[in-house]
Amino acid sequence: MKKTMLAVLLGCALNLAHAWDQQPNHYKVRIDADAQRAHVEADVWIEGKELAMFNAFAIPGLKDGQATFIDKLDARTMDGKPLPIKDKGEGEYELDGDRRVKLSYDVRLEHDKYDWPGGQEEVLYHTDEGVMAIGYYLFLVPGEKMLGQTRVEFDLPQGWVARTPWKQAGAPNVFTADTRRELVNNALFLGTAQQEQFTSGGMQISMVLGKRNWPQRAMMRELIERQLASYVKLFGRPPLADRYLIIANPGATGDGGAFAGSFSQFLKGDINAMTRPFWGRVMAHELLHFWNGHSLVPAQPSEEWFKEGVTDYLTVTTMARNGMFNQAHVTRFLENLGRGQSVARQGQGLTSTVQDAVKDKHNAWLLVYGGGSIAGLAMDVELRRATQNKVGLPDVMKALYAEFAQPGKTYTHADIVRVAKQVGGVDLGPMLQKIVATTEPFDLKPVMQEMGFEYEHFLFMLEHDITLRPDATAAQKQRFKDIFGFSYK
Template identity: 25%
Template sequence: MIQYHVSFANPLTFYLQVQMQLAVPAQEAAPLELQLPAWRPGRYEIQNFGQKIQRVEAFDADTAEPLPLRKLTKDRWEVANATGRTVRVQYNFYAHQMDAGGSWLDESQLYLNGIQCFMYAEGRQAEPCQLTLALPDGWRIACGMTQTAPNVLEAASFDVLVDSPLIASPTLQHASYEAGGLPFHVWVQGNEARPNWEVIVRDFKAFSEEQLRLFGSFPAADYHFLNEILPYKHYHGVEHINSTVITLGPAEQLMNEELYKDFLGVSCHELFHAWNIKSIRPAEMMPYDYTRENYFRTCFVAEGITTYYGEYLLARANVRTAWQYFDELNTVLRKHYDDHGRANLSVADASMDLWLDGYKAGVPDRKVSVYHKGALVALLLDLHIRRRHNHRRSLDDVMRRLWQEFGQTGIGYTEQDYQRVVTEVAGEDMNWYFDGHIYGTAELEGPLDEALRFAGCCLMVQLNGSFAEGRLGFRTVQKGDRTEVTDIHPDSPASHNLTVDDQIVAVNGRRVSGNLQSLLNNGQLQHEVTVFRQDRLVTVELQPSSERLYWPRITVAKLAEATAAQQASFSQWLNQAF
């Protein structure tokens, strides 16, 4: 068993002291090489956790003799003269990142994601691991790992060790419930949080049972929601096989409608990931290679389908009303149609590009979101299958098949496997869907509207209320008394005369000072706009288009005159009355 030990001397420094101890067989010929992961599952970008490591040393654990240590790469070390010895490696780790994939130390808690701070011995990742925590008296631990003794946790392998985040604190709040015969735990860390446990348990139990009904079984023996409820505004969640970490705030508003809506949405989303990506895993990640990019083209399945189900199942479980679900769906639509990268990159290629720039804004109009477009193409697929088979089949059947064929068997699926399962469930040639909407950049409005009408709904397209956005095609932000251009719609009037970062100072000879919209929307057919561009004064002319509208507001709504069949279909889809 490979042993890890974590302690801290002064939490005000944010430094943890980490030790790793293992026996190296006398017959071992290869040198001992230790690797720190460079990224974490759930966020597909290289993060270089080696930046957080300080003062790495190696010793013979029996004699305390220092052993030669050489750094091979940014996050790999070689220990010389290790053969036949019990080796102890020790270093300091800087735990000062409060998000759902980070680690944090202060006087009130230790929150740890082991993927950031634990090394593995090359070739020995499959060996059992034991983690001992040196904690003050009165602290307890929230974690998905098995606790075998006070402050001692055990994992079957390195993968399980680093897939099991923990919170240790004297102020942890806890509630539990049962769903499908399995125990579920909800942990809350945060002195300012006042959870209404009766409401939380009722709603969490409802969406957990709905997910269990969908898949039929669960990939773990229990599940833990680890919630860092923070005193400031925050929103983030990361999935693990039998747990999730969620960071959310501000804590005082946890049970208010808006923040509680986010709490439910991210919790339902992350639980769905226990099946979809943690168990139903792409072949390219079987096993994980923590040293480099693990490229895969199916993140639209892993994240897009999960984004769809994370909100949809709350409605189907009657935790949310249909209107509340549509509010969330409309947010996804707005984010998708805000970015014209949807015309330039397919969602399959965007899956690959997560490793490039998937978690930042990037250059204008380059890419599409696997979360937002992925959710919309999942909605389209679900309703298409339901319409073809009158609700006797749906996307549920696709996910169950993936769970049975790949999740339960431990076999990674390929993009060809996913296409095959979709085609078999749909019972027809699905090239129109994959060629146009997965591997292509075909517009979604028409197919989505047609699919929604089967369920008594439609896409509503409304004029953008901003004259600058809707008629001229540019967006601005107010920075103090400065009005700066932030986005320009391709092929709009603004695209031929303005550029991002222009500071608009006057319209038709009138100074701009928080009054841009009124100056533009004055009935004139042409506007003279004066801007500072790289500190040079430039005057351009803008004329509204008489044929096109830009950034329209696209939303889902019920049909005003839905037929009885459409209303019945709506009820079968959402499990709610029309």
């Protein structure tokens, strides 16, 4: 009996010895004067035995991906005793955790010398005004879970300022992040680029622009404010986060990447009203992810078509309703849906379903984005047809958002079908099965006809054309107007 009690007491003592100390985590990031290296000092509670650079992945020539750039990694107990670290590859490390650990390491800021599947705007790049970096590639964090708030301090070259989506912690260049996701799943800009701050869509927006695009900030702000107002109306309320950082710099790709409370975008060419359907579409798409993607979250990667493709469809429809897409732009978008299918299937020879295309998203983007946009259009049209134009996809999005936009809650494919039936009284399951779960190109002709269009395509010439049918009914014409906000002429 005495031995049993002793064992219990020893067990309790051991558990108490490894209990979280209730203290915040700390990271100090020093950027060298030439901006080619970051030195990080940290003390962080490691729950379990895993330390990680999340979202590191191998590319040709870099078997450990972004973790290749970590140098001089050292871990110690809080009283200075060395802790052995086992490098498991691709940013995964093992050490004796369940304690607070002192970390020290360097990050070589060489990421923009390599091509990444998602683009440098989703990893790290330099400009003549500083460095854009995603938190994933600066912060080594506990792999199992991260307890408590995290305080981050930047020591920067003279004249530089840290632009982050985190809460300011009193002193300049000092911030707090509430969760691991908020810490690592965000874009940052460290440098001299200027920032404009304003309130829109229920959020505090910070817009950081390179000096080439700073003179066009009023045009960008107008687009942001108009689109955010449309998204609040579309989903019924603001997104879960209340701060959002936008970082935009010149870049040849014109692409962007969205994160938990931020997005990073390259701006291709001149920024003006004529090019707004291009740069503005990317910006508006990334903004919409703050609702569909980060507040409304799929349970499985197979629903990436809904996260990306339906987001793109709703981006186009809202931009059209806001006068930023004219009839020619909408026509091109509709024709490109079919053209994209043909290129993906016959040109690229892609054989996966739209759902499975997420496994090779960056090569199969015509299926993920294009196939998802086709699904969005087909859902919208069918709902409006079945309800005499009374219910459309926006009603489904609002209902999904009301049910699933909660921290930790996710939706499934079955939920999309269920909610659509509840809202519009129509079973979209069989139609979605044809679009996203088979490898056959979806026949767009009936969908186009329900908007009053004749749809012709010539496979070998990749010509896909829509023209207004002379016998288009008033209901079909109204359907198009309800979706895009103007009458087709």
